[in-house]
Amino acid sequence: MTFLLRRALFYLITLWAAITANFLLPRLLPGDPVQAMITKLGGRLNSDAMASLYILFGLDEKKSIWAQYVDYWGALARGDLGLSFTFFPTPVADVLAQSLPWTLGLVGVTTVIAFLLGTLLGVYAGWKRGSWLDNLIPVTTFLSSIPYFWLGLIAISVFSVTFPLLPASGGYAAGLVPEWSGEFVGSVLEHAVLPGITIVISSVAGWILGMRNMMVTVTAEDYVLVARAKGLSRRRIMFAYAARNAVLPSISGFALSLGFIVGGALLVEMVFSYPGLGYVLFQGIGAKDYPLMQGVFLVITLAVLVANLLADVGYLLLDPRTRREG
Amino acid sequence: MTVSGEDRSVALEARGLVKTYRRVRAVQDVSLVLHRGCVTALVGESGSGKSTVAKLLARLVEPTAGEILLDGEKVRRVREYRRKVQMVFQDPFASLNPVHTVRYHLTRPLKIHRRPETVEELLARVNLPADFASRYPHELSGGQRQRVAIARALAACPEVLLADEPVSMLDVSIRLGVLNLLLDLKERLRLAVLYITHDIASARYFADETFVMYGGQLVEGGDSESVTQRPAHPYTQLLIESAPDPERSVAALDAPVEEAAAVSAGCQFAARCPKVQARCWVEAPPRSDVGAGHWAACWLHVRAAGAAA
Amino acid sequence: MNFKTRLGLGILAFFTLLAVIGPWIAPYDPSAMSDDLLSPPSGAHWFGTTTTGQDIFSQVLVGTRGVMVVGLVCGVLATLLSIVVGVTAGFLGGAADEALSALSNVFLVIPALPLIIIVASMLPSADTVLIAAVISLTAWAWGARVLRAQTLSLRRRDFVEAARASGERTWRIIVFEVLPNLTAVIASGFVGTVIFAVMLQITLSFVGVVSLSTWNWGTVLFWAQSNQALGQGAWWWFVPAGLCIALLGTALALVNFGIDEYANPRLRKVRA
Numbered sequence: 001m002t003f004l005l006r007r008a009l010f011y012l013i014t015l016w017a018a019i020t021a022n023f024l025l026p027r028l029l030p031g032d033p034v035q036a037m038i039t040k041l042g043g044r045l046n047s048d049a050m051a052s053l054y055i056l057f058g059l060d061e062k063k064s065i066w067a068q069y070v071d072y073w074g075a076l077a078r079g080d081l082g083l084s085f086t087f088f089p090t091p092v093a094d095v096l097a098q099s100l101p102w103t104l105g106l107v108g109v110t111t112v113i114a115f116l117l118g119t120l121l122g123v124y125a126g127w128k129r130g131s132w133l134d135n136l137i138p139v140t141t142f143l144s145s146i147p148y149f150w151l152g153l154i155a156i157s158v159f160s161v162t163f164p165l166l167p168a169s170g171g172y173a174a175g176l177v178p179e180w181s182g183e184f185v186g187s188v189l190e191h192a193v194l195p196g197i198t199i200v201i202s203s204v205a206g207w208i209l210g211m212r213n214m215m216v217t218v219t220a221e222d223y224v225l226v227a228r229a230k231g232l233s234r235r236r237i238m239f240a241y242a243a244r245n246a247v248l249p250s251i252s253g254f255a256l257s258l259g260f261i262v263g264g265a266l267l268v269e270m271v272f273s274y275p276g277l278g279y280v281l282f283q284g285i286g287a288k289d290y291p292l293m294q295g296v297f298l299v300i301t302l303a304v305l306v307a308n309l310l311a312d313v314g315y316l317l318l319d320p321r322t323r324r325e326g
Numbered sequence: 327m328t329v330s331g332e333d334r335s336v337a338l339e340a341r342g343l344v345k346t347y348r349r350v351r352a353v354q355d356v357s358l359v360l361h362r363g364c365v366t367a368l369v370g371e372s373g374s375g376k377s378t379v380a381k382l383l384a385r386l387v388e389p390t391a392g393e394i395l396l397d398g399e400k401v402r403r404v405r406e407y408r409r410k411v412q413m414v415f416q417d418p419f420a421s422l423n424p425v426h427t428v429r430y431h432l433t434r435p436l437k438i439h440r441r442p443e444t445v446e447e448l449l450a451r452v453n454l455p456a457d458f459a460s461r462y463p464h465e466l467s468g469g470q471r472q473r474v475a476i477a478r479a480l481a482a483c484p485e486v487l488l489a490d491e492p493v494s495m496l497d498v499s500i501r502l503g504v505l506n507l508l509l510d511l512k513e514r515l516r517l518a519v520l521y522i523t524h525d526i527a528s529a530r531y532f533a534d535e536t537f538v539m540y541g542g543q544l545v546e547g548g549d550s551e552s553v554t555q556r557p558a559h560p561y562t563q564l565l566i567e568s569a570p571d572p573e574r575s576v577a578a579l580d581a582p583v584e585e586a587a588a589v590s591a592g593c594q595f596a597a598r599c600p601k602v603q604a605r606c607w608v609e610a611p612p613r614s615d616v617g618a619g620h621w622a623a624c625w626l627h628v629r630a631a632g633a634a635a
Numbered sequence: 636m637n638f639k640t641r642l643g644l645g646i647l648a649f650f651t652l653l654a655v656i657g658p659w660i661a662p663y664d665p666s667a668m669s670d671d672l673l674s675p676p677s678g679a680h681w682f683g684t685t686t687t688g689q690d691i692f693s694q695v696l697v698g699t700r701g702v703m704v705v706g707l708v709c710g711v712l713a714t715l716l717s718i719v720v721g722v723t724a725g726f727l728g729g730a731a732d733e734a735l736s737a738l739s740n741v742f743l744v745i746p747a748l749p750l751i752i753i754v755a756s757m758l759p760s761a762d763t764v765l766i767a768a769v770i771s772l773t774a775w776a777w778g779a780r781v782l783r784a785q786t787l788s789l790r791r792r793d794f795v796e797a798a799r800a801s802g803e804r805t806w807r808i809i810v811f812e813v814l815p816n817l818t819a820v821i822a823s824g825f826v827g828t829v830i831f832a833v834m835l836q837i838t839l840s841f842v843g844v845v846s847l848s849t850w851n852w853g854t855v856l857f858w859a860q861s862n863q864a865l866g867q868g869a870w871w872w873f874v875p876a877g878l879c880i881a882l883l884g885t886a887l888a889l890v891n892f893g894i895d896e897y898a899n900p901r902l903r904k905v906r907a
Contacts, residue, residue, distance in 0.1 A: 025757060138889070142881060145884025145885045146877065150877035258746075259746035259747060259748075263746060266749070267748075281752065288756060294753060304744060304745075384800050408800065408801065409802065415797055421797045424794075426812075435802065438803065
């Protein structure tokens with residue numbers, strides 16, 4: 001239990017750091033990003049909206065930094081992340097709430113698929129050293145060096161433009177209303193195929209390699225030798241003995257590389273105009289929509305931290321050593 | 327100790343050393359005196375605390391209690407202390423840095439302690455040819471590495487040499503050579519040597535004085551001949567008996583020492599002692615004389631006033 | 636050194652060469668427009684042209700320098716930082732270790748891309764070196780973590796204790812006894828950081844956050860995307876840049892494998 005508590009405490013500290021960074025950045029960097037926008041939109045902002053923007057971006061010169069900091073936390077607690085400039089006058093929180101499920105769906109599903117697929121392939125590749133699977137390595141390396149978004153571009157070019165098989169953009173066909181109908185769900189799935197496959201192909205190589213290397217190290221250990229001498233079936237040894245130990249670094253690596261994966265997925269969304277956080281962020285960049293960008297950052301950070309915590313739970317369940325210490 | 331006109335003064339004295347790690351008392355009230363030109367053996371099994379004693383005396387670890395006197399005084403500055411007290415480690419494969427040559431290993435202490443000797447002279451002292459200086463540790467055998475480690479220790483021109491199981495990891499055929507080297511150096515340089523080992527037989531050959539350690543405490547001490555030939559403490563007796571000798575039947579030494587987590591008030595050895603009595607569990611035995619300069623901490627040897635021993 | 640590693644080093648050398656001489660040997664000025672609008676690869680334009688008639692081959696060639704410079708600068712900066720933090724934390728232990736580890740973990744977990752996007756867009760003028768510095772700040776944490784773990788295990792080895800017993804000062808022990816044993820890990824970390832930095836920089840350019848005045852492969856893709864190259868079937872606009880990125884990344888990864896296999900003999904290819 002102490003293991004989990006320590007990790008949870010760490011995540012809380014990280015969240016605090018991210019929030020504080022968000023607070024400090026507009027105040028530290030030269031130039032006044034938000035003031036210009038406010039001036040432009042001035043007439044259309046009501047006083048509440050103005051006040052919240054002031055709190056978030058520290059334009060209220062009269063208050064001390066500490067007072068501003070307290071106000072900032074207050075605004076966050078209320079779920080007030082300001083108004084988005086791009087989607088004016090929608091509050092940032094609403095924009096995020098709408099796009100979050102799309103990202104969670106896409107990233108969540110593809111990451112799990114890539115992890116499982118990659119780990120399994122890595123298990124086989126590591127178990128059967130010297131086989132043809134080893135020759136896959138340079139190929140998978142090349143694939144993992146391809147930027148996610150470029151692969152997406154190629155995918156669109158091949159499967160949407162040259163051979164119009166799958167849709168090139170959007171989360172679902174235009175004109176459809178989001179509802180739990182077969183048509184809608186079908187459209188969603190159809191639109192998710194290309195972005196999903198892009199993410200899976202780009203990220204699977206990392207898992208394969210990591211798992212293979214660990215399997216190679218583990219299969220050389222004595223306890224695997226003992227298991228073989230005992231006469232256990234090879235499949236049983238491969239999974240219950242070798243893979244179970246070899247997968248541990250992958251799991252802790254999973255949590256850590258989540259930030260990286262999320263970054264890549266955001267890009268895929270941008271390329272496919274997939275209505276998730278990535279696409280929203282992309283639109284915000286063009287318009288220099290700081291409230292939106294900061295909101296996206298916070299939400300993504302929160303999601304990554306939660307995922308990390310879940311991975312820690314998984315690690316705890318798999319590795320008895322942590323259980324004993326915990 | 328027979329006085330033979332040579333310098334046998336006290337080089338290092340440890341009083342009441344205690345080292346506690348969390349709840350484990352690794353070393354409990356250990357007092358030792360090392361004399362110049364003498365080898366003092368500290369014998370014990372794994373977990374007895376003997377390596378910790380070496381680290382304490384080398385000041386690689388700070389004692390929880392007790393003091394260490396060098397030439398009769400507490401030395402504050404660690405630099406100065408290190409010049410006079412040097413250590414040879416157990417594992418010749420681990421005590422040399424694989425990325426550095428022999429020359430580097432020997433030059434460093436010469437520079438640190440500003441000694442005028444050359445690397446070649448040091449190598450000659452441990453009977454290694456001068457061209458070994460350009461070799462890397464992985465190009466040397468275990469025995470050769472240990473000689474380099476000894477040469478490194480000698481580079482500082484110390485008065486005390488702490489040898490933590492110097493030959494345990496060497497092939498049996500090599501051991502004698504290294505031990506003889508240490509004996510020779512001891513005589514010529516008038517070193518005070520602490521010889522830590524689990525092999526009590528070698529203590530008889532190599533050391534002038536022998537102390538036996540169990541569970542963090544000293545249980546017996548005296549000159550090597552008496553301790554090894556007429557062991558007084560049951561543990562020492564077990565140690566002697568367990569050394570392979572076809573003419574004797576072997577007494578079983580049971581389960582290995584568990585770390586003395588909770589310190590009991592009685593004798594630490596009570597759980598494994600074949601001659602244990604009721605009072606052994608309750609009260610820790612004091613030291614009693616069993617011969618000239620030979621003592622043991624055991625109730626068997628305590629002559630209480632009016633009670634039969 | 637096996638074939639994989641030599642291949643990786645070869646590709647790397649090739650790109651380094653291009654980075655140095657690229658602008659000199661480019662047939663056209665990458666920003667110069669012409670009348671040859673959006674034409675496919677031909678004798679005059681090996682990679683074809685953009686919608687404003689710019690030569691894509693020259694753009695990619697000149698862009699190599701921007702990419703390699705950022706990669707190198709970030710690699711050096713981030714590796715230095717990771718050494719300082721990681722080795723110190725591993726060697727000193729205790730409170731210093733806890734604090735430094737917490738620091739690197741925070742940097743590690745926080746998703747880098749959105750953060751850098753925000754920082755880069757807030758900066759008035761995001762020039763290459765500044766971007767490189769910002770990227771370095773997010774890239775050092777992984778290496779620090781790995782170095783800390785390695786240092787922890789090295790610290791317990793006898794030769795470190797022996798150095799202490801000889802009287803070596805702590806800083807000398809860290810620099811001369813511990814660090815030389817970490818070279819493989821550091822080299823591997825350096826290569827990994829370069830990959831990371833290159834990818835990140837290209838991403839930032841693609842997204843339009845970084846200033847578009849210097850050419851790099853990401854800016855080529857940015858223009859391709861904003862001019863709907865895909866929709867118009869102009870595959871030649873975005874394929875070369877992407878391939879270069881993939882090639883460079885592969886080369887760096889192969890070099891890293893070489894280092895891994897050198898350090899861990901078990902990973903070397905089994906002669907079946």
